[in-house]
Amino acid sequence: MFIHIGDDHVIQSKDVVTIIDHHLISSSTIVEEMIKNQRKAKRVIETEEHQAKAIVITNDVIYFSPLSVFTLKKRANMMTTLNKLEDFSEESDF
Structure with a gap:
C-alpha cells in the first residue's frame, strides 16, 4: 500500500523504516550525522512550503514531511486495516 506523506509525495508503506x-x-x-551524510549523497527530500514536523526514513531516501507523526501513523x-479487510465486492449466490 501507499502512504501520502505531504508535499505531493507518496511512498510505499513497506519501504518505511521509521517515522520520527x-x-x-x-x-x-x-540522527543529525545520518541526515548530514544523506544530504551530501542527495538522498534527502525537504518539505518545500511548510516547516517539517516529521521525518520519514525509508530504505533509500529521507523525507521531511509537513505532517505530524501522529497523522502519518494514522494513515x-x-x-494496514484496509489490507486486512475481506473483499466483499463480489456477492455470492446462496
Missing part, C-alpha cells in the same frame, strides 16, 4: 518527530534531530547526534494504520 522533527524536533528529535537536535537531541540525537546520530499507515488505516492502510
Whole structure:
C-alpha cells in the first residue's frame, strides 16, 4: 500500500523504516550525522512550503514531511486495516 506523506509525495508503506518527530534531530547526534551524510549523497527530500514536523526514513531516501507523526501513523494504520479487510465486492449466490 501507499502512504501520502505531504508535499505531493507518496511512498510505499513497506519501504518505511521509521517515522520520527522533527524536533528529535537536535537531541540525537546520530540522527543529525545520518541526515548530514544523506544530504551530501542527495538522498534527502525537504518539505518545500511548510516547516517539517516529521521525518520519514525509508530504505533509500529521507523525507521531511509537513505532517505530524501522529497523522502519518494514522494513515499507515488505516492502510494496514484496509489490507486486512475481506473483499466483499463480489456477492455470492446462496
